[in-house]
Amino acid sequence: xxxxxxxxxxxxxxxxxxxxxxxxxxxxxxxxxxxxxxxxxxxxxxxxxxxxxxxxxxxxxxxxxxxxxxxxxxxxxxxxxxxxxxxxxxxxxxxxxxxxxxxxxxxxxxxxxxxxxxxxxxxxxxxxxxxxxxxxxxxxxxxxxx
Amino acid sequence: xxxxxxxxxxxxxxxxxxxxxxxxxxxxxxxxxxxxxxxxxxxxxxxxxxxxxxxxxxxxxxxxxxxxxxxxxxxxxxxxxxxxxxxxxxxxxxxxxxxxxxxxxxxxxxxxxxxxxxxxxxxxxxxxxxxxxxxxxxxxxxxxxx
DNA sequence: CTTGAAGCTATAGTTGCTAGAGACATTAGG
DNA sequence: CCTAATGTCTCTAGCAACTATAGCTTCAAG
Ligand SMILES: [Zn+2]
Ligand SMILES: [Zn+2]
Ligand SMILES: [Zn+2]
Ligand SMILES: [Zn+2]
Numbered sequence: 581x582x583x584x585x586x587x588x589x590x591x592x593x594x595x596x597x598x599x600x601x602x603x604x605x606x607x608x609x610x611x612x613x614x615x616x617x618x619x620x621x622x623x624x625x626x627x628x629x630x631x632x633x634x635x636x637x638x639x640x641x642x643x644x645x646x647x648x649x650x651x652x653x654x655x656x657x658x659x660x661x662x663x664x665x666x667x668x669x670x671x672x673x674x675x676x677x678x679x680x681x682x683x684x685x686x687x688x689x690x691x692x693x694x695x696x697x698x699x700x701x702x703x704x705x706x707x708x709x710x711x712x713x714x715x716x717x718x719x720x721x722x723x724x725x726x
Numbered sequence: 727x728x729x730x731x732x733x734x735x736x737x738x739x740x741x742x743x744x745x746x747x748x749x750x751x752x753x754x755x756x757x758x759x760x761x762x763x764x765x766x767x768x769x770x771x772x773x774x775x776x777x778x779x780x781x782x783x784x785x786x787x788x789x790x791x792x793x794x795x796x797x798x799x800x801x802x803x804x805x806x807x808x809x810x811x812x813x814x815x816x817x818x819x820x821x822x823x824x825x826x827x828x829x830x831x832x833x834x835x836x837x838x839x840x841x842x843x844x845x846x847x848x849x850x851x852x853x854x855x856x857x858x859x860x861x862x863x864x865x866x867x868x869x870x871x872x
Numbered sequence: 873c874t875t876g877a878a879g880c881t882a883t884a885g886t887t888g889c890t891a892g893a894g895a896c897a898t899t900a901g902g
Numbered sequence: 903c904c905t906a907a908t909g910t911c912t913c914t915a916g917c918a919a920c921t922a923t924a925g926c927t928t929c930a931a932g
Contacts, residue, residue, distance in 0.1 A: 583879075707783070760897095
């Protein structure tokens with residue numbers, strides 16, 4: 581049985597984050613010691629590692645909640661799980677495309693500025709006028725945080 | 727003089743967002759009509775377009791605050807502005823590198839899954855075990871929202 | 873037995889907005 | 903000129919996914 585600190589170290593998750601996951605129902609309520617401290621076994625450890633890994637791959641907590649409840653039903657078809665992963669892939673590709681355009685635009689800006697006074701700064705100038713941009717990089721839809 | 731709605735349409739920014747920018751001091755307090763409605767002139771319009779464009783390029787509001795106050799001092803050196811832009815470029819490159827790894831990993835997952843039961847789903851399996859991943863894609867530091 | 877680290881709860885803050893309620897202002901049509 | 907439909911006003915609360923703080927209790931080492 582691990583304390584919350586040990587579990588956090590083992591899974592690479594901060595202690596308050598574990599408590600947060602419990603609070604929102606992503607982790608079940610932990611067993612408690614006689615002194616009211618949380619105790620975790622192998623199952624909780626695996627579940628937390630799953631969450632951490634999925635977070636690292638950019639899945640939202642909502643998606644992870646669905647993936648976890650799917651993984652609790654091993655006999656069912658995995659079509660839903662695969663669909664969640666494919667949607668995440670599409671989302672990542674979308675972000676990648678946007679960031680690639682941003683990178684190009686930022687590079688243009690910093691390369692074109694010769695340094696000098698703000699009045700002549702290409703960075704400031706371009707920021708004030710999108711028509712100086714080479715690509716259309718504007719925010720299409722909202723994108724969740726990485 | 728534009729009302730807040732016209733300004734929003736012109737700059738591609740939603741009305742509550744403009745009020746929010748004013749509230750946090752990114753836009754100055756607007757003039758008011760006799761009926762207490764906000765009125766904007768060309769200067770406010772340009773400032774808002776600047777903000778919008780910088781947001782589209784992924785700058786944080788903090789960075790934009792600094793860029794705006796720099797652009798208000800045209801005689802000063804633009805070194806600070808260039809540094810902010812370069813830092814943003816570095817940040818974008820970091821995110822790009824991470825997303826590229828994520829994309830590869832997600833593609834592997836969805837390609838390897840043959841479909842079938844959850845018990846055999848490669849997606850669920852890989853999510854539970856990072857050692858099945860080909861790349862090290864783990865979250866390095868915290869990254870601000872895009 | 874004492875001290876310091878680790879745990880507990882509860883609340884509030886972060887970023888960049890967005891949504892809602894309920895009241896006032898403006899504008900277009902009849 | 904009146905009404906109805908929009909637009910705008912303030913204020914509050916909510917979103918994701920944590921993170922930080924305060925003020926306590928419990929535990930483990932020396
Ligand atoms: Zn410059
Ligand atoms: Zn642009
Ligand atoms: Zn599958
Ligand atoms: Zn992995």
